[in-house]
Amino acid sequence: MASAPGATDPARIKKISNQELMIVWQDGHQSRYRGPVLRGQCPCATCQDEDTGQRLILPIHVPDDLEFRRIEMVGRYALQFEWSDGHRTGIYSFELLRRLCPCAGCRAGASVRT
Amino acid sequence: MTAQNTPLSDERVLAELRKVNDPDLQKDIVTLGFVRNLSIDGGAVRFDINLTTPACPVKDQMRDEAERLVEAIPGVATVSVNMTAEVQSSPQMAKGALENVRNVIAVGSGKGGVGKSTIAVNLAAALSGSGARVGLLDGDIYGPSLPIMLGVTAAPDHADGKITPRESAGLRFMSMGLLVKTPDQPLIWRGPMAHKAFQQCLFDVAWGELDYLVVDLPPGTGDVHLTLAQSVPMTGAVIVSTPQDVGLQISVKTLRMFEQTKVPILGIIENMAYYICGHCGAKDPIFGEGGARRAASEMGIPFLGEVPLDMAIRSQADLGTPIVVADPEAASSVVLRQISEQLAAQVSIRNYNAPVLEIE
Numbered sequence: 001m002a003s004a005p006g007a008t009d010p011a012r013i014k015k016i017s018n019q020e021l022m023i024v025w026q027d028g029h030q031s032r033y034r035g036p037v038l039r040g041q042c043p044c045a046t047c048q049d050e051d052t053g054q055r056l057i058l059p060i061h062v063p064d065d066l067e068f069r070r071i072e073m074v075g076r077y078a079l080q081f082e083w084s085d086g087h088r089t090g091i092y093s094f095e096l097l098r099r100l101c102p103c104a105g106c107r108a109g110a111s112v113r114t
Numbered sequence: 115m116t117a118q119n120t121p122l123s124d125e126r127v128l129a130e131l132r133k134v135n136d137p138d139l140q141k142d143i144v145t146l147g148f149v150r151n152l153s154i155d156g157g158a159v160r161f162d163i164n165l166t167t168p169a170c171p172v173k174d175q176m177r178d179e180a181e182r183l184v185e186a187i188p189g190v191a192t193v194s195v196n197m198t199a200e201v202q203s204s205p206q207m208a209k210g211a212l213e214n215v216r217n218v219i220a221v222g223s224g225k226g227g228v229g230k231s232t233i234a235v236n237l238a239a240a241l242s243g244s245g246a247r248v249g250l251l252d253g254d255i256y257g258p259s260l261p262i263m264l265g266v267t268a269a270p271d272h273a274d275g276k277i278t279p280r281e282s283a284g285l286r287f288m289s290m291g292l293l294v295k296t297p298d299q300p301l302i303w304r305g306p307m308a309h310k311a312f313q314q315c316l317f318d319v320a321w322g323e324l325d326y327l328v329v330d331l332p333p334g335t336g337d338v339h340l341t342l343a344q345s346v347p348m349t350g351a352v353i354v355s356t357p358q359d360v361g362l363q364i365s366v367k368t369l370r371m372f373e374q375t376k377v378p379i380l381g382i383i384e385n386m387a388y389y390i391c392g393h394c395g396a397k398d399p400i401f402g403e404g405g406a407r408r409a410a411s412e413m414g415i416p417f418l419g420e421v422p423l424d425m426a427i428r429s430q431a432d433l434g435t436p437i438v439v440a441d442p443e444a445a446s447s448v449v450l451r452q453i454s455e456q457l458a459a460q461v462s463i464r465n466y467n468a469p470v471l472e473i474e
């Protein structure tokens with residue numbers, strides 16, 4: 001999966017509110033994530049079957065008022081969220097976060113690719 | 115020349131020192147803030163040059179150039195330059211659990227047995243010999259080899275709930291081999307136990323202030339690397355390869371693993387690259403020359419150097435004293451020291467250019 005240089009390297013990470021996160025990437029792209037949506041995309045083994053990739057938790061399973069309790073860097077490559085429902089086992093690599101960018105441009109690109 | 119009449123001033127001296135460049139950071143030493151404690155007393159000029167590592171490969175060259183330029187200023191009688199160094203912290207390190215450790219450097223490879231542990235021990239000892247504060251962590255929780263290579267196998271002491279690292283060859287080191295009396299078979303850790311065991315060796319140790327913590331990884335791409343990458347923002351990794359891993363093919367998987375966890379590759383070292391004849395000292399490129407160097411340049415990765423196949427490297431490791439300490443003037447020690455300086459330079463470059471990232 002070749003991508004533009006810096007496309008998966010964040011230049012800024014900003015928690016806009018308890019429900020919204022912004023990442024500005026080194027290629028200039030900006031992503032704004034809604035917390036509850038991200039929670040429904042959690043890549044951990046309880047939320048997604050490790051072997052089949054089948055999702056066990058989907059965004060529709062997540063209450064709309066779910067909040068970030070804590071956001072931490074994992075080494076140099078990922079973010080870990082602790083949510084107001086207590087869940088905290090998901091490690092979201094920057095590669096994954098870039099793929100999850102909800103902006104219209106990325107969604108359009110994603111639907112072509114998959 | 116009108117300068118003769120201008121009295122000697124700080125500005126005049128600094129103007130000359132601006133001509134001295136740090137070739138790694140590609141800026142002059144005044145702009146970089148390396149010149150400290152400048153004093154002018156009559157014709158006597160004194161200053162410090164504070165580098166980003168005591169293992170700077172061009173330290174002497176920079177000192178000589180600075181001396182020469184300032185000496186040439188009319189009115190200057192004597193110049194005394196004091197070389198100092200202060201290793202910079204990798205930007206994210208200072209906030210984490212290992213806040214007193216400035217840089218974590220992993221040593222990895224694709225294949226086993228290429229000499230990772232041997233190289234890691236010697237690079238760490240060479241960095242320490244240059245004056246840096248260095249720790250060495252045996253990441254090989256399955257088959258720890260550092261206690262033998264460093265000649266210390268006794269269990270470490272504890273103080274205030276932390277493990278006191280053992281000292282040898284100027285290093286503070288920690289190994290699972292100090293905690294578990296290892297039989298000859300490899301240790302087996304089930305699932306999350308490997309993660310815990312390694313984290314204990316990393317976090318439960320009173321490392322104290324360290325400029326560099328070198329981590330010797332087990333062969334291949336596994337749990338330990340992932341645990342390390344998740345636990346600390348590493349400054350980067352060094353890949354050891356041998357001429358047999360044709361075109362580094364075997365290490366590509368390892369490179370990919372580092373890439374996925376955003377661990378910068380500081381460079382590639384080719385081990386057992388050539389043979390030094392024990393009788394006449396001649397160099398013999400038994401496996402053909404320059405494979406790793408070429409592959410590194412194709413991949414845009416710094417090539418740090420080649421280490422010869424040298425029985426003295428092995429026998430010193432078996433005796434428990436790394437060759438750079440046991441026989442510092444040996445040809446292989448000179449090469450290993452040069453490689454450690456190239457590595458230190460790459461660390462400085464990374465830290466100088468690294469953006470500081472925090473969650474706002």
Ligand SMILES: Nc1ncnc2c1ncn2[C@@H]1O[C@H](COP(=O)(O)OP(=O)(O)OP(=O)(O)O)[C@@H](O)[C@H]1O
Binds near residue numbers: 231259426
């Ligand atoms: N440049 C060298 N010249 C001679 N012998 C060497 C050299 N480098 C390593 N060796 C020897 O090769 C053997 C393997 O080295 P070492 O244990 O350092 O490899 P390793 O990559 O750490 O292995 P493992 O993958 O099992 O951890 C040792 O006996 C060591 O002394």
Ligand SMILES: [Mg+2]
Binds near residue numbers: 231254259330332
């Ligand atoms: Mg080893």
Ligand SMILES: [Zn+2]
Binds near residue numbers: 042045048087089
């Ligand atoms: Zn989850």
Ligand SMILES: [Zn+2]
Binds near residue numbers: 106
């Ligand atoms: Zn987008």
